[in-house]
Amino acid sequence: MPALAPSYLSSPTGDHCLSGSLHTGKPRGKIETIEEAPTYIGSPHPGKGNGNILFYLPDVHGFYNNAMLLMDAFADAGFTVFGIDYFRDDPVWKHRKDKDDTTTDPGFDHAAWRSKHASFALAKVPKWTQSIALSYGSESTKYCCVGYCFGAPYVMNSIGPGSFISAGAFAHPSALTDDQFNKLEKPLLLSCAENDHAFPAEKRRKAQDLLQAGGKRYQFQLFQGVSHGFAVRCNLDEPYEKFVKEQSYRGIVEWFDFWLSQ
Template identity: 80%
Template sequence: MSPPADSYLAIPPGDHCLSGNLHTGATRGKVETIEEAPTYITSPHPGKGNGNILFYYPDVHGFYNNAMLLMDAFADAGYTVFGIDYFRDDPVWKHRKDKDDKTTDPGFDHAAWRGKHASFARATVPKWTKTIAETYGKETTKYCCVGYCFGAPYVLDSLTAEGFIFAGAFAHPGALTDEQFQNLAKPLLLSCAENDHAFPPEKRQKAQRILQEGGKKYQFQLFQGVGHGFAVRCNLDDAYERYVKEQSYRGIVEWFNFWLSQ
């Protein structure tokens, strides 16, 4: 059973996640099924790899061009990237094109859709990451993970003391609890929007207090003037929005580069 809505530090994904822009461009990865989940796999260019693996937990739109282009960008930074489609070809955009769309799927129950896929994700992500590590990892391989919106809780769940993932990051998160921050055992970067209904200032500040009081290793990025979805679904024709998206990406890459080099 999910916690009551008022107990979340970042509220679960909802209609606020449907805004944003679609990005164009050619992607280079392939999709295979791992632990019953479609998995996008994309690799560094020849001779450019760092030997490490990055797990990508997508937002409610799942596998769409924005996400695949971003995964390719992390591969450009040297990581072999594995992205999980815990929606199994049932992303939110098949039901709602935007927050005002009531015609694509008139009977769409957003909460039920979210609950079904969150249940699958909670059960699958741990064994999915382990299978990938056992199949593709080497003795020297190190692991990191990044999540956007819907994917943020699985970042925190991956960074407990029992986990093998070295460091994590998330942007504009959803469905986070106090307990997940309290259980954090590995370095975490939080890439946040000033105007985020899902993770407003008072909740963000509470999360920071938990991290401070627990002596956790963390870093905040806080970007002025942007909202939920800025790191994946920004308007690339707006120079500032493009800059913020790129800064979020660069900060996450540098965070992983540092911690995985330790």
């Protein structure tokens, strides 16, 4: 008998993940291949490192300017940052009708694309984090992970049973399951939008119920008036959207700073 499809607490990725603005700036990191996956490495400024490693699990757009600049921002906070391109140069934006459109080409099979890359991520992310810890970590290094949209489930898996990662965070998640909340073992920050088709109010409340019932350590950020993608793809020319993006980032940094100091 075939396995039943999982019942999602937050919806899988879809066209609602395509909207947003591109940000300008010059990323300063480098890209190497680790465990068959292109990996962005962002380093803190000399003398500013905290000795810890942050794993970055990107949204459906993969390695684009917004993500790389955000990884650099986490490096500015003292972390050595490793970001994985589990899409391997096949991000969803390459399947748009044209570069200025936020809808996919009519012939694009989003479900097949998602399944292909989710299978790779599920298999590779644990090996990738372990490989980085062995190659770049030391006895005193502590680890954290943050994921956006597509990356959220792999954060949950990474702070589940037997994890060496001390804390996790995600923003505007997709494809989460009840089981991942029930198996959570490390502290989790949830950075959420009021208007999110993938993680609406009733799903957020159920997630909180599961976290409370399981005695998990967690914190919710809930931002009014913003939608899915706010923490990476907001319009920086809109003061409130910029403020919310920065608040999400600062909250995640402070969350990691606290738990990695314990």
